[in-house]
Amino acid sequence: MKIERIDLRIVKLPMIRSFATSSSQKNSQTHILIKAYADGLVGWGEAASPADPFYCEETYETCWHLLERFLGPAVIGREWSTIAEFKAPYAKVKRNNFAKAGLEMVAWDLLAQAEGKPLHALLGGTRDEILSGVSLGIEADIQRTFDQIDQYVGEGYRRVKLKIGPGKDVALIAQVRERYPDLALMADANSAYRLSDIPVLKELDQFGLTMIEQPLAHDDIIDHARLQVELETPICLDESIITAEDARKALDLGSGRVINIKVSRVGGLSEAIKVHDVCRERGVPVWAGGMHEMGVGRAANVALCTLPGFSFPGDVSGSDKYYVEDIVDPPIRATSGAIAAPTAPGLGWTPNEARIEAATERFAALTAER
Numbered sequence: 001m002k003i004e005r006i007d008l009r010i011v012k013l014p015m016i017r018s019f020a021t022s023s024s025q026k027n028s029q030t031h032i033l034i035k036a037y038a039d040g041l042v043g044w045g046e047a048a049s050p051a052d053p054f055y056c057e058e059t060y061e062t063c064w065h066l067l068e069r070f071l072g073p074a075v076i077g078r079e080w081s082t083i084a085e086f087k088a089p090y091a092k093v094k095r096n097n098f099a100k101a102g103l104e105m106v107a108w109d110l111l112a113q114a115e116g117k118p119l120h121a122l123l124g125g126t127r128d129e130i131l132s133g134v135s136l137g138i139e140a141d142i143q144r145t146f147d148q149i150d151q152y153v154g155e156g157y158r159r160v161k162l163k164i165g166p167g168k169d170v171a172l173i174a175q176v177r178e179r180y181p182d183l184a185l186m187a188d189a190n191s192a193y194r195l196s197d198i199p200v201l202k203e204l205d206q207f208g209l210t211m212i213e214q215p216l217a218h219d220d221i222i223d224h225a226r227l228q229v230e231l232e233t234p235i236c237l238d239e240s241i242i243t244a245e246d247a248r249k250a251l252d253l254g255s256g257r258v259i260n261i262k263v264s265r266v267g268g269l270s271e272a273i274k275v276h277d278v279c280r281e282r283g284v285p286v287w288a289g290g291m292h293e294m295g296v297g298r299a300a301n302v303a304l305c306t307l308p309g310f311s312f313p314g315d316v317s318g319s320d321k322y323y324v325e326d327i328v329d330p331p332i333r334a335t336s337g338a339i340a341a342p343t344a345p346g347l348g349w350t351p352n353e354a355r356i357e358a359a360t361e362r363f364a365a366l367t368a369e370r
């Protein structure tokens with residue numbers, strides 16, 4: 001297989017509703033869609049970096065720079081037949097994982113199409129449907145949170161994740177738990193607390209949360225281990241886990257009991273599988289996080305969730321949870337809180353080129369001659 005040309009597009013889509021975390025607020029998403037031409041096939045990928053460097057250090061502008069200047073040129077015109085061979089020419093590029101994840105996704109899509117298999121089959125998936133939850137942003141008014149929970153639980157989603165932060169935590173969770181005593185509920189702090197907040201975090205123990213995601217610093221696994229011994233609620237790590245080695249070290253230290261695996265954060269599906277495998281060897285459950293991916297990136301998330309270690313519902317919801325109109329056909333649908341793994345070769349959903357074109361803010365074609 002040889003990639004002859006790569007089209008990069010910055011694509012902006014309005015969201016169904018604005019989404020706030022302890023670190024950012026958004027009513028649209030701007031991601032990079034990557035389309036590559038190889039051996040008569042066309043593969044797609046998505047770099048789902050947020051617009052601002054508040055979740056991690058990347059933005060869509062840094063992803064654009066990496067893809068246009070380094071990652072794209074490194075792979076164009078090179079022969080490869082495995083994902084390891086595809087990645088080798090850019091192995092010396094440090095981090096920039098959202099950009100790498102988007103490019104690697106293209107290679108997986110191409111490989112799956114060449115083999116005539118859906119992506120999940122290529123990854124070693126063992127389920128034909130995946131369990132789906134929803135992640136809800138911080139709202140100014142509790143009624144808006146209740147309305148969303150009513151809607152999504154009514155649609156069958158299997159668990160609800162609420163964003164929390166200092167001052168928007170114990171009282172919020174208490175009200176939600178009182179109204180929904182049996183709901184599978186968890187909280188995500190996006191690294192908003194410090195060890196000195198242990199008293200507040202311990203108060204959350206009374207609400208039977210399935211887990212609390214990334215309470216402490218984005219780059220920490222030491223303090224999380226100190227916190228975990230103080231809490232009954234399992235800690236789930238998100239921002240702190242960038243590689244499978246990070247996962248191994250965190251589990252050795254006892255920094256958490258669950259890991260959220262994001263394809264973007266770890267630099268692609270191949271590293272995501274490694275994180276899954278490290279956790280599975282130790283009997284540690286994982287689930288797939290999301291970055292409000294458009295249909296291309298979410299198709300990759302769906303494929304990942306078919307692996308056997310994905311025992312909790314993920315933040316991989318239907319297209320209509322995120323976007324007025326997604327860029328794939330048909331839209332990704334969750335029915336009774338489950339998304340069926342597709343049977344078509346490759347990513348399994350078809351990018352709608354007219355809709356993508358209409359939402360494109362910047363375009364560049366990379367070829368060997370450039």
Ligand code: OSB
Pocket residue numbers: 021055134135188190238289290291292293315316317
């Ligand atoms: O921390 O998991 C997170 C969205 C943007 C940035 C960080 C996070 C999130 C989500 C949304 O929680 C997950 C999704 O539904 O895609």
Ligand code: MG
Pocket residue numbers: 188190213214238239260289
């Ligand atoms: Mg998170």
